[in-house]
Amino acid sequence: MESDRSASAENNRVRIVAAAARLLADGGREAVSTRAVSSAAGVQAPTIYRLFGDKQGLLDAVAADGFERHLSRKADLAPTDDPVEDLRVGWDLNVQFGLDNPALYTLMYADPRPGAESSAALAAREVLGAHIHRIAEAGRLRIDEPRAAQLVHAAGGGTTLALISAPEERRDLTVSHLAREAVIAAITTDAPSAHAPGPAGAAVALRALLPGSAALTPGESALLAELLDRIAGAG
Structure with missing residues (x-):
C-alpha cells in the first residue's frame, strides 16, 4: 500500500513538472500559475503544494x-x-x-x-x-x-x-x-x-x-x- 502511494506521488510529480515546463516554455514564468499547472497536469492544487511546498519549489524542480x-x-x-x-x-x-x-x-x-x-x-x-x-x-x-x-x-x-x-x-x-x-x-x-x-x-x-x-x-x-x-x- 505504501509503495502504491509512493508510486502515485512520483507519477504526479513527473506530470506536474512536465506540465509546468511546457507552460514555462510557452509563456514564461508568469504562465506557471498553480491553477494553470493543476489544470494542465490533471491534478488538484493541494497536490502541488504537498509535493513542492510552494510555487518557488515547483519552479526549482522545473x-x-x-x-x-x-x-x-x-x-x-x-x-x-x-x-x-x-x-x-x-x-x-x-x-x-x-x-x-x-x-x-x-x-x-x-x-x-x-x-x-x-x-x-x-x-x-x-x-x-x-x-x-x-x-x-x-x-x-x-x-x-x-x-x-x-x-x-x-x-x-x-x-x-x-x-x-x-x-x-x-x-x-x-x-x-x-x-x-x-x-x-x-x-x-x-x-x-x-x-x-x-x-x-x-x-x-x-x-x-x-x-x-x-x-x-x-x-x-x-x-x-x-x-x-x-x-x-x-x-
Missing part, C-alpha cells in the same frame, strides 16, 4: 529537471587531453542551451536568491568547478580555482542572458566567442605550471594535485593547502 536533461545530453562528450579546449566546448554548449531554452535559463540565472541557489544552479557550478579543477591539475590555471570558476560563471551567464534578451535577428554569437576567449586568457596560461609566470601558477597547480598525495598527515595537508591558497590569492 529548473533542476531541465538542467539534468541538459547534462544527460552532454554526457556523451568525454573529456579530452586539453581541459582548456573542453572549457571552450562547455561554454558554447551552455550558451546554446540558454538560447534553446530562454525561459528555463532565465529562471535558473536571472533571479538570484543569495544563499538559496536552486539545485540546478548548484549542479551547474559543480560541473564548472570540475572543468576548472582539470585545468588546475594540468598546471594551466593562472588564478585560484574559486575565482576562476566565479569569473567563468559570471561572464558566461551574463553573455547568455544578454544574447537571450536581444532580438533573434540581431544576436551576434561572435560576442560570446570574444567573451569566452577573454575569460580564458584571464584565467589560463599557455604552458604548464613549470613555465607559468610567478609562484601563483605553481601554487594553484600544486593545490589542485594535493588531495592525491599521501605523503603528509591530514594536519600537514590542511596547513599546506592554506599556505598555497594564500600564495595563489596573492598572485
Whole structure:
C-alpha cells in the first residue's frame, strides 16, 4: 500500500513538472500559475503544494529537471587531453542551451536568491568547478580555482542572458566567442605550471594535485593547502 502511494506521488510529480515546463516554455514564468499547472497536469492544487511546498519549489524542480536533461545530453562528450579546449566546448554548449531554452535559463540565472541557489544552479557550478579543477591539475590555471570558476560563471551567464534578451535577428554569437576567449586568457596560461609566470601558477597547480598525495598527515595537508591558497590569492 505504501509503495502504491509512493508510486502515485512520483507519477504526479513527473506530470506536474512536465506540465509546468511546457507552460514555462510557452509563456514564461508568469504562465506557471498553480491553477494553470493543476489544470494542465490533471491534478488538484493541494497536490502541488504537498509535493513542492510552494510555487518557488515547483519552479526549482522545473529548473533542476531541465538542467539534468541538459547534462544527460552532454554526457556523451568525454573529456579530452586539453581541459582548456573542453572549457571552450562547455561554454558554447551552455550558451546554446540558454538560447534553446530562454525561459528555463532565465529562471535558473536571472533571479538570484543569495544563499538559496536552486539545485540546478548548484549542479551547474559543480560541473564548472570540475572543468576548472582539470585545468588546475594540468598546471594551466593562472588564478585560484574559486575565482576562476566565479569569473567563468559570471561572464558566461551574463553573455547568455544578454544574447537571450536581444532580438533573434540581431544576436551576434561572435560576442560570446570574444567573451569566452577573454575569460580564458584571464584565467589560463599557455604552458604548464613549470613555465607559468610567478609562484601563483605553481601554487594553484600544486593545490589542485594535493588531495592525491599521501605523503603528509591530514594536519600537514590542511596547513599546506592554506599556505598555497594564500600564495595563489596573492598572485
